[in-house]
Structure formats: C-alpha cells, structure tokens
Amino acid sequence: MNPSSYFGNKRSNAENPFASNFTFGTSSASAQDSNYPQILKTPLPTGNPQRSGYKSWTPQMGYSATSSSAVSTHSPSVIVAVVEGRGLARGEIGMASIDLKSPQIILSQFADNTTYAKVITKLKILSPLEIIMSNTACVVGNSTKLFTLITENFKNVNFTTIQRKYFNETKGLEYIEQLCITEFSTVLMEVQSKYYCLAAVAALLKYVEFIQNSVYAPKSLKICFQGSEQTAMIDSSSAQNLELLINNQDYRNNHTLFGVLNYTKTPGGSRRLRSNILEPLVDIETINMRLDCVQELLQDEELFFGLQSVISRFLDTEQLLSVLVQIPKQDTVNAAESKITNLIYLKHTLELVDPLKIALRNCSTPLLRAYCGSLEDKRFGIILEKIKTIINDDARYMKGCLNMRTQKCYAVRSNINEFLDIARRTYTEIVDDIAGMISQLAEKYSLPLRTSFSSARGFFIQMTTDCTALPNNQLPSEFIKISKVKSSYTFTSADLIKMNERCQESLREIYHMTYMIVCKLLSEIYEHIHCLYKLSDTVSMLDMLLSFAHACTLSDYVRPEFTDTLAIKQGWHPILEKISVEKPIANNTYITEGSNFLIITGPNMSGKSTYLKQIALCQIMAQIGSYVPAEYSSFRIAEQIFTRISTDDDIETNSSTFMKEMKEIAYILHNANNKSLILIDELGRGTNTEEGIGICYAVCEYLLSLKAFTLFATHFLELCHIEVLYPNVENMHFEVQHVKNTSRNKEAILYTYKICKGLTEEKNYGLKAAEVSSLPPSIVLDAKEITTQITRQVLQNQRSTPEMERQRAVYHLATRLVQTARNSKLDPDSLRMYLSNLKKKYETDFSRAEQVSGKTEE
Ligand SMILES: Nc1ncnc2c1ncn2[C@@H]1O[C@H](COP(=O)(O)OP(=O)(O)OP(=O)(O)O)[C@@H](O)[C@H]1O
Numbered sequence: 001m002n003p004s005s006y007f008g009n010k011r012s013n014a015e016n017p018f019a020s021n022f023t024f025g026t027s028s029a030s031a032q033d034s035n036y037p038q039i040l041k042t043p044l045p046t047g048n049p050q051r052s053g054y055k056s057w058t059p060q061m062g063y064s065a066t067s068s069s070a071v072s073t074h075s076p077s078v079i080v081a082v083v084e085g086r087g088l089a090r091g092e093i094g095m096a097s098i099d100l101k102s103p104q105i106i107l108s109q110f111a112d113n114t115t116y117a118k119v120i121t122k123l124k125i126l127s128p129l130e131i132i133m134s135n136t137a138c139v140v141g142n143s144t145k146l147f148t149l150i151t152e153n154f155k156n157v158n159f160t161t162i163q164r165k166y167f168n169e170t171k172g173l174e175y176i177e178q179l180c181i182t183e184f185s186t187v188l189m190e191v192q193s194k195y196y197c198l199a200a201v202a203a204l205l206k207y208v209e210f211i212q213n214s215v216y217a218p219k220s221l222k223i224c225f226q227g228s229e230q231t232a233m234i235d236s237s238s239a240q241n242l243e244l245l246i247n248n249q250d251y252r253n254n255h256t257l258f259g260v261l262n263y264t265k266t267p268g269g270s271r272r273l274r275s276n277i278l279e280p281l282v283d284i285e286t287i288n289m290r291l292d293c294v295q296e297l298l299q300d301e302e303l304f305f306g307l308q309s310v311i312s313r314f315l316d317t318e319q320l321l322s323v324l325v326q327i328p329k330q331d332t333v334n335a336a337e338s339k340i341t342n343l344i345y346l347k348h349t350l351e352l353v354d355p356l357k358i359a360l361r362n363c364s365t366p367l368l369r370a371y372c373g374s375l376e377d378k379r380f381g382i383i384l385e386k387i388k389t390i391i392n393d394d395a396r397y398m399k400g401c402l403n404m405r406t407q408k409c410y411a412v413r414s415n416i417n418e419f420l421d422i423a424r425r426t427y428t429e430i431v432d433d434i435a436g437m438i439s440q441l442a443e444k445y446s447l448p449l450r451t452s453f454s455s456a457r458g459f460f461i462q463m464t465t466d467c468t469a470l471p472n473n474q475l476p477s478e479f480i481k482i483s484k485v486k487s488s489y490t491f492t493s494a495d496l497i498k499m500n501e502r503c504q505e506s507l508r509e510i511y512h513m514t515y516m517i518v519c520k521l522l523s524e525i526y527e528h529i530h531c532l533y534k535l536s537d538t539v540s541m542l543d544m545l546l547s548f549a550h551a552c553t554l555s556d557y558v559r560p561e562f563t564d565t566l567a568i569k570q571g572w573h574p575i576l577e578k579i580s581v582e583k584p585i586a587n588n589t590y591i592t593e594g595s596n597f598l599i600i601t602g603p604n605m606s607g608k609s610t611y612l613k614q615i616a617l618c619q620i621m622a623q624i625g626s627y628v629p630a631e632y633s634s635f636r637i638a639e640q641i642f643t644r645i646s647t648d649d650d651i652e653t654n655s656s657t658f659m660k661e662m663k664e665i666a667y668i669l670h671n672a673n674n675k676s677l678i679l680i681d682e683l684g685r686g687t688n689t690e691e692g693i694g695i696c697y698a699v700c701e702y703l704l705s706l707k708a709f710t711l712f713a714t715h716f717l718e719l720c721h722i723e724v725l726y727p728n729v730e731n732m733h734f735e736v737q738h739v740k741n742t743s744r745n746k747e748a749i750l751y752t753y754k755i756c757k758g759l760t761e762e763k764n765y766g767l768k769a770a771e772v773s774s775l776p777p778s779i780v781l782d783a784k785e786i787t788t789q790i791t792r793q794v795l796q797n798q799r800s801t802p803e804m805e806r807q808r809a810v811y812h813l814a815t816r817l818v819q820t821a822r823n824s825k826l827d828p829d830s831l832r833m834y835l836s837n838l839k840k841k842y843e844t845d846f847s848r849a850e851q852v853s854g855k856t857e858e
Pocket residue numbers: 583584585586602603604605606607608609610611753
C-alpha cells in the first residue's frame with residue numbers, strides 16, 4: 001500500500017498538474033521539520049523591494065533554503081497572503097492566513113483607510129513567518145502604498161511575491177469546497193462573494209502545499225471567516241507600550257500582562273491567551289459568559305483542581321491535528337517516525353476525553369456545560385476503539401527520547417505482523433547486548449559505568465566520578481569520543497558504535513512496518529478525526545479560563561461589570577504588583593460621557609504613566625473575560641485602545657523620538673472614534689515647550705470633539721486651562737508630600753502615588769529634581785528666577801471669567817440631568833413631572849441647561 005494514499009488523497013503528486021515542474025530540495029525543506037524557521041529566505045533588508053532580497057516565487061522554483069530565522073519570543077509559524085483590490089476597489093483588502101502548527105485557515109476581507117492601519121495591525125497580531133503578495137504590488141518604481149507600508153513595518157519578515165494569476169478567486173472557492181471540514185462548511189456562504197479573501201486563500205494554499213512538500217487531505221482544514229468587527233483593535237505600538245506580551249526592558253522576562261495571566265498548561269491554551277490579549281472581545285454577552293465560568297471555577301475548588309489536573313495532561317492538540325491532516329509527498333524515515341509518534345499522541349489525547357467529561361460533569365454555567373456537551377461526540381470513542389485494536393493499551397506519551405523510542409517500537413500489538421515481531425525481538429536483543437557489554441566493561445575496569453541514551457548519539461557510556469580516582473588519571477584507551485561536563489564523563493567505544501548502527505538498522509525496519517500498519521489504521525479513522533477540532537477548541541478555552549481563575553487566586557481581583565461608564569474603585573497595576581514586594585498603591589478612576597477627558601499632572605515619578613497603563617490593562621483584562629485588579633470595576637466596551645506612552649529606554653535621537661511621537665499621534669487621530677479608549681502620556685516632549693504646548697492643545701481640541709474616553713498625562717500645566725473652556729474636561733493630579741530630611745537639612749519629596757482632583761500645586765518640580773542632582777547651585781538659582789517670571793505671565797493669562805465659571809456649572813448640571821433621565825427607570829409621565837419640578841426649582845439655570853443638554857444630545 002502506498003502510505004500517501006491512506007487519506008484517500010485525491011490531490012496526490014501523480015494527479016498534480018504541476019508536480020513534475022517542481023524541484024523541491026530534500027525533506028529538510030519541509031515545514032514539518034523543526035528546522036523550517038532556520039531555512040528561510042533572506043529577510044527584506046530595506047523598504048525598497050527593487051534593491052533588496054525579497055523573493056519572487058513561481059511554482060517552478062520550488063522552495064529555496066538559504067536564510068536566517070526571524071527572531072521572536074513566540075516562534076512564528078504563520079504564513080499570510082495579502083491582496084488589495086484594484087481601481088475603484090483599492091483599499092478593499094483580502095487576507096488569508098494559515099498557522100503551520102495548526103490546520104486552520106483564517107480569511108478576512110475589509111475596507112481599510114489610506115494608512116492601512118487595519119492590515120498592519122492584523123499582520124502584527126499574526127506575527128507572521130512569511131508574507132505573500134502579488135507581484136503586481138511591487139512593479140519596479142511603482143510599488144503600491146500597501147506593499148511599501150508592509151515592507152517598512154515588517155523588515156524582519158520574509159516576503160514572497162507570487163504572480164497575480166495565482167490570486168484566483170475561483171480556485172480559492174474550489175480549495176475551500178475541497179478542503180474545509182463539513183462542520184465549518186458554512187464559511188462558503190460567508191465568503192463566496194468576497195473575492196479578495198478567496199484570491200488570497202488560493203495563492204496561500206498553492207504556496208504552502210509546495211513549501212511543505214505535502215498536500216492537505218480533502219475535508220481536513222478548519223476554515224473560518226473573521227471580519228474586523230468582532231474584536232477590539234490594539235495597534236502594535238500600544239501593545240508594546242502596555243507590555244502586553246513583551247517586556248520593554250528585557251524581552252526574556254515575563255513581566256507583562258501575558259505573564260500576569262498565563263497559568264495555562266497547554267500550548268493551545270497559551271496561544272489562545274496570547275491572541276485574546278491582542279484582540280479582546282467586544283461582545284458583552286460572550287465576555288459575561290466567560291466571566292460566569294471563571295466565577296464558577298473560583299467558587300468550586302473541586303471543579304477547579306479536577307479540571308486543571310486533566311487539562312495539564314493534554315499535549316498540543318492543534319499541532320497534532322496539523323500533522324495528522326497532512327499527507328507527506330515522500331515517505332521518509334522521519335515521516336514514518338512522526339506518524340507513529342502522532343498516533344500515540346492521538347491515543348493519549350483521546351484517553352483524556354472521559355476524565356475531562358468527569359471533571360466537568362457537575363458544572364452549571366452555560367459555557368462550561370456547552371464544552372462538556374461537546375465531549376459527548378461519539379466519534380472520540382469510535383476512534384479510540386479502532387486505535388486500541390491495533391495499538392497496545394500501554395502505548396502512551398512519555399517524557400524522554402529513549403522512553404518515546406521504546407513506545408514507538410512496541411506501539412503495535414504483537415501478532416499483527418509476524419515480521420514486525422521478529423524485528424522487535426532482534427532490537428530487544430541488541431539493546432540487551434549493549435547493556436551487557438557496558439556492565440562487562442564496568443567490571444573489567446572497576447568503574448561505575450552507566451548506559452545512557454540521547455537521540456543524537458544513540459547509546460553511550462556515562463560515568464560520574466573524579467578522574468583522579470582512575471589509574472594514571474586517564475580513562476582506558478578503549479573509550480573514545482570522551483567529553484566531560486563538571487564531574488560527569490561521557491564516551492563510547494568502537495564496539496558500541498557498531499552496535500548502535502545495528503540498533504538503528506533494526507529500528508528502521510520496525511518503523512517502516514509500523515508505519516504501514518499505522519497508515520492503514522489512520523485511513524480507517526480519518527473520517528472521524530475532525531472531532532479533534534472541537535476538542536482542541538474546548539481544551540484551549542478551558543485552559544485559558546482556568547488560567548484566569550488561577551490568577552485570581554493569587555491576588556484579590558474582582559469581576560468587572562459592563563456599563564457606559566469607566567469606574568474603577570481602588571484599582572492597581574497588575575504587572576507592578578507582580579514585580580514589586582509591596583502591593584502597589586490603588587487608585588480610583590471615573591470617566592463618563594459627560595466627563596470623558598482627564599488631564600493628569602504631577603511631578604516626575606509621581607505615578608502618571610503607571611496609572612494610565614493600569615487603566616488600559618484593566619480594560620483589556622475585562623474584555624477578555626478575566627477578573628481585574630480592583631475592589632469594584634465597571635467598563636464601557638472599548639472598540640479600540642490607543643496609547644502614546646514614551647518608553648524610558650528610548651535610544652533614538654531626539655528628532656526621531658519626535659517623529660515617532662508625531663506618527664503615533666497621527667495614527668490615533670486618524671483612527672479614533674467615540675468608542676475608543678485613548679491614553680496619551682507626555683506628548684510634545686520631543687520638541688520645545690511652546691511647540692509642545694501648541695501640539696498638545698490642538699490634539700486635545702480634536703479629541704474633545706469625540707466621545708472617546710481620553711486620559712492625557714502632561715507636564716505642561718498650561719494645558720489644565722482647557723478645563724475652563726471644555727466642561728467635559730477634568731483635571732486630576734498625583735499628590736506628593738514634602739518632608740524635611742533632617743540629616744541633610746533639605747526638603748525631600750514623598751510620593752503618595754495617589755490621584756486627586758484638580759491640577760497639581762507642585763511648581764518647579766523639575767527644578768527640585770535638578771537641585772538634588774549634581775547641577776551647579778548657581779545654574780539652579782538662575783533657572784529658578786527665570787521660571788518664576790514665566791509662570792507669573794502664564795497664570796495671568798489663565799484666569800477664568802465669572803461667565804466661564806457659570807457656563808461650566810450649567811453644563812455640569814445639564815449633563816447630570818441628561819444622565820439621570822437616561823438611567824432612571826421612571827415611566828415617561830413621572831419623568832416629565834420630575835423634570836418640571838426641577839425646572840421650577842432652578843428656573844434660570846434650567847433653561848440654559850436645557851439648551852446645552854440639547855447640544856450634548858446632538
Ligand atoms: N500606584 C503605585 N504604587 C506603587 N508604586 C508606584 C505606583 N505608581 C508608580 N509607582 C512607582 O513609581 C515609579 C514612577 O512611576 P511613573 O513612571 O508612572 O511616574 P511618572 O509620573 O509617569 O513619571 P515621569 O513624569 O517622570 O514620566 C514607577 O516605576 C513605580 O515603581
């Protein structure tokens with residue numbers, strides 16, 4: 001039997017019209033091989049495709065192996081095809097992506113603006129290994145703006161251009177019809193008129209099948225369509241500023257939001273958490289369903305520990321599926337070994353379904369019940385029964401390469417293939433001979449020798465002793481390839497090398513015969529295998545929810561509510577809590593539509609940036625279904641979260657820091673809407689004060705035209721004046737205290753990290769900081785004098801008139817009335833009565849209030 005056909009492969013090599021044209025390298029160029037990231041093509045060194053090393057691919061080229069890996073803590077395994085509409089359809093984007101570790105294709109199509117913010121953000125979230133675009137996007141001297149932007153933003157990602165003809169929507173539809181598993185076939189209805197994502201998927205699959213040197217089995221892929229509306233958008237620089245996944249000081253440590261929440265036990269759970277943090281939900285019902293689960297897990301210890309113990313035994317189900325649904329084009333030893341391993345993993349995974357059901361049997365929340373229900377699928381039992389007819393009951397996943405090698409060797413039951421039984425007896429004899437030979441050598445030289453094994457060296461000898469205990473301080477000459485780590489020696493002998501070779505040879509035979517049996521078995525169970533998609537979804541979601549509950553047990557988080565107000569009582573910064581010995585000082589936050597713009601002032605180091613970040617982190621935690629670090633919290637769903645926060649370790653020059661600031665702020669202004677959460681910290685610090693204030697003022701005025709919730713931290717006290725002009729602005733500040741340092745007879749600042757109403761009364765705190773630094777006293781004195789003069793002038797200009805104050809009061813009254821009317825559960829008649837009573841009471845102010853409230857409503 002040809003193992004390649006065990007899935008009933010209709011798209012085999014022989015039938016592939018292109019097959020003869022392809023010149024693939026060795027199997028080392030396969031993405032299944034763990035070397036895959038190391039063999040990529042040279043990354044694009046500059047934004048200019050005409051000069052640089054991006055590659056243009058045609059099927060005739062196959063896949064060349066010449067390059068370095070893209071560095072990332074999360075090893076990239078996603079390939080994305082991007083295509084843009086032409087002519088009138090410019091700006092309409094089609095995307096298709098596949099994760100090589102998970103057999104899932106995600107399609108999307110959306111309209112983007114001229115900055116292509118959505119495409120760039122989506123790509124950043126995918127953190128792709130490779131991006132594929134049409135060759136027409138980068139015609140020499142006439143590249144499209146999308147191509148230029150992508151190449152500029154993804155300098156370390158590999159680019160491949162493919163002829164436009166491969167972006168073929170008809171082929172895309174055919175691919176989906178052929179490859180999508182039945183459970184997800186409704187995707188066809190969603191995408192059949194979405195030509196750009198269909199075109200992208202056609203190019204993507206054609207390319208992936210050839211670089212992988214394998215085809216996907218029919219009806220084997222989960223294919224989903226994802227518009228851009230279901231999740232909140234967090235652009236990549238905000239994700240970086242907020243340290244969602246990577247710590248800005250040291251990328252290796254886990255002082256990030258991901259680090260705070262990640263108590264997942266499976267790779268799938270951790271991937272799910274990662275993608276949720278980058279794309280929080282916006283649907284309150286779904287978020288609340290998750291929160292119900294977390295609450296139940298927190299209230300029911302037995303459920304929590306029972307579930308955690310089962311989930312932690314799962315392997316990477318998505319990766320397993322990914323390998324199971326691929327049909328290798330060449331039958332190599334590696335392919336055989338990998339299929340046998342995967343069948344053992346599959347058995348191990350299916351054996352966990354019953355324990356998982358038992359752990360969930362008493363749960364009550366709808367989402368947990370739904371996941372429990374999904375485990376009732378009969379196909380799990382059918383597959384397991386079939387596997388058990390061929391595979392030994394005790395064949396299971398074990399840690400350690402020798403253990404796993406033994407499991408693979410003896411996986412198939414005896415008496416199924418008599419030649420296999422003979423080969424295994426031979427293998428056992430060789431292994432016994434090796435052990436016997438090593439104990440003889442130990443006796444011969446009176447040395448404490450042990451048999452060891454590694455996948456690279458096979459069997460070798462290990463000895464832990466001091467060399468001075470040896471005759472002449474040397475090992476006997478019979479031992480070769482000696483290496484020493486601390487007091488442990490490892491070596492081999494010529495005889496042992498020969499025996500290892502015999503061992504390998506018999507193993508190859510065993511693997512070959514086992515592979516044949518495994519392939520036949522897989523062909524029988526293949527029709528049922530798609531239930532694993534459900535299982536991997538269940539496991540990764542349960543793992544993430546358990547992780548949220550686990551994080552709550554370590555700190556006093558609270559369940560968030562969702563209203564139209566952002567109200568956090570005594571909230572704290574979750575990452576700061578993780579890294580500091582003492583619990584951070586907690587603070588309140590209150591932002592409503594009528595008071596949606598906070599200007600935050602305070603001396604250096606008083607806690608402004610920390611406060612801003614804490615709010616965004618709490619918002620994200622709430623929107624992914626986690627509890628949040630506070631005593632009480634209520635959030636308005638944010639459709640986008642924008643931050644402009646200066647990072648301390650900015651190594652760029654002043655001018656480029658300024659340009660970065662401007663780019664970031666322009667991005668916010670282009671994309672913010674009424675449902676955004678915007679955090680801006682120290683805007684304009686990269687230029688002189690007057691210009692800085694000017695820029696801040698203009699930006700604030702623009703943002704004030706939106707109903708977005710904005711927090712604006714600044715050292716420019718002049719900005720606080722906006723509160724007088726705009727009633728929806730509120731000044732807040734971080735309080736500090738002054739204490740006498742008796743030993744030095746000087747005043748020192750004590751940071752309270754407490755936020756209070758109003759603008760900071762601290763003046764010249766920069767000068768105070770300069771005073772305690774090593775700046776010469778004469779310079780500090782001069783600086784003080786000049787500052788006093790300037791401040792006097794500024795304060796004079798800032799004084800508000802009685803009319804301004806009155807307008808402010810009226811506005812506040814008006815907004816409060818509008819809110820009361822909205823929130824009240826009164827029937828229309830009672831409401832009218834209530835308002836007319838109020839009107840009588842505050843006749844004059846009320847008529848103004850009505851005018852202003854009318855304006856607000858508009
Ligand atoms: N709520 C808090 N509880 C405890 N420590 C805090 C708190 N907020 C801030 N800190 C500590 O104070 C340090 C300075 O805070 P932060 O950077 O937020 O100040 P800042 O006002 O933004 O300063 P600058 O204006 O110089 O940028 C932080 O690194 C943190 O260690």
